Amino acid sequence: MTTLICPAPAKLNLFLHVVGRRADGYHLLQTLFRLIDCGDTLHLSLREDGRIVRQQPLAGVVEADDLCVRAAQLLKAEAGSVPGVNIRLEKRLPMGGGLGGGSSDAASVLLGLNRLWSLGLPRSRLQELALKLGADVPFFVFGQTALAEGVGETLQAVTLAPAWYVVLTPAVSVSTQAIFAHPDLTRDSEIIKIADFSEASLFGMRNDLQAVVCRDYPEVARHLNWLGKHGIARMSGSGACVFAAFDTAETAHGVLAKIPRNMRGFVAAGLDKHPLYDYADDNEVAQS
Numbered sequence: 146m147t148t149l150i151c152p153a154p155a156k157l158n159l160f161l162h163v164v165g166r167r168a169d170g171y172h173l174l175q176t177l178f179r180l181i182d183c184g185d186t187l188h189l190s191l192r193e194d195g196r197i198v199r200q201q202p203l204a205g206v207v208e209a210d211d212l213c214v215r216a217a218q219l220l221k222a223e224a225g226s227v228p229g230v231n232i233r234l235e236k237r238l239p240m241g242g243g244l245g246g247g248s249s250d251a252a253s254v255l256l257g258l259n260r261l262w263s264l265g266l267p268r269s270r271l272q273e274l275a276l277k278l279g280a281d282v283p284f285f286v287f288g289q290t291a292l293a294e295g296v297g298e299t300l301q302a303v304t305l306a307p308a309w310y311v312v313l314t315p316a317v318s319v320s321t322q323a324i325f326a327h328p329d330l331t332r333d334s335e336i337i338k339i340a341d342f343s344e345a346s347l348f349g350m351r352n353d354l355q356a357v358v359c360r361d362y363p364e365v366a367r368h369l370n371w372l373g374k375h376g377i378a379r380m381s382g383s384g385a386c387v388f389a390a391f392d393t394a395e396t397a398h399g400v401l402a403k404i405p406r407n408m409r410g411f412v413a414a415g416l417d418k419h420p421l422y423d424y425a426d427d428n429e430v431a432q433s
């Protein structure tokens with residue numbers, strides 16, 4: 146049986162500013178996404194009967210809501226007749242962790258099936274489909290460090306220096322929807338000119354979701370306080386995970402080695418390209 150093993154790397158939001166709100170309630174953001182070399186793994190095996198089958202349960206997520214299954218169904222609706230697939234997910238990323246695990250799984254299914262089913266869809270079309278699954282999914286299909294605007298669908302590639310991140314994973318799950326709906330959330334950060342962005346300006350930036358998450362989840366505040374003693378600590382996405390960047394792997398591992406016994410975390414390197422980047426074509430003509 147043909148099986149593709151597809152990594153689904155996590156992301157960090159190196160900053161995240163909420164700059165407005167759309168009529169439909171979705172928030173307008175400016176954020177800097179970076180992939181890291183840690184994530185879930187998907188096993189996609191070709192079936193011959195056209196069915197999309199999830200091979201293991203996922204805690205708290207019924208099959209119809211599973212972003213992996215929804216991504217495969219979306220691609221099937223786009224492509225028409227397809228062979229079918231068995232989807233097995235090795236889940237490592239915390240759910241509701243702000244690392245984009247579910248979004249990355251969905252993007253890896255889109256990219257993986259584009260290859261497994263020989264669809265030849267261009268990246269631009271896969272990004273449009275990705276947005277139907279969630280605001281973070283287009284970034285993973287884009288597959289490079291990116292400044293994002295809108296709800297996350299307008300993406301511009303940027304180059305960053307190599308970095309190693311200490312990521313702490315508080316044992317709480319934060320609902321993205323609840324944080325964006327929070328009455329105390331500030332939604333009026335000044336819009337930055339993307340052309341003016343430089344890596345040095347990251348120091349003055351923030352995650353606008355962090356204050357409300359810290360108020361409702363003291364565990365997130367505790368992890369930020371500890372990490373803040375060793376570097377510039379910030380929350381990723383809508384939390385709960387927090388991170389700090391270091392110039393060398395050794396420094397990052399040195400900090401991780403000191404974490405208190407009642408905290409968990411890992412070190413991951415910044416990734417410049419998605420491992421499945423080549424599974425989508427950037428040449429629009431390729432589709433015919």
Ligand SMILES: C[C@](O)(CO)[C@H](O)COP(=O)(O)OP(=O)(O)OC[C@H]1O[C@@H](n2ccc(N)nc2=O)[C@H](O)[C@@H]1O
Pocket residue numbers: 158161170171172173174176243245248278279280281282295296297321322323325382383
């Ligand atoms: C916080 C981030 O992770 C930053 O990258 C994303 O903005 C969230 O992206 P995501 O997890 O893919 O979120 P979605 O699944 O699209 O949205 C979950 C819920 O969060 C709210 N939501 C999400 C994104 C956004 N820009 N504004 C919102 O208000 C909406 O109520 C939505 O129903």
Ligand SMILES: Nc1ncnc2c1ncn2[C@@H]1O[C@H](COP(=O)(O)OP(=O)(O)OP(=O)(O)O)[C@@H](O)[C@H]1O
Pocket residue numbers: 203205206210211212213239240241242243244245246247248249250281319321381382383384385
């Ligand atoms: N395959 C999947 N993996 C993880 N979560 C899924 C999946 N399918 C659906 N979900 C739902 O999506 C929710 C968000 O999961 P995810 O792991 O992407 O959170 P997150 O890291 O906080 O995301 P973000 O950074 O985008 O806010 C989960 O709580 C779960 O209900």
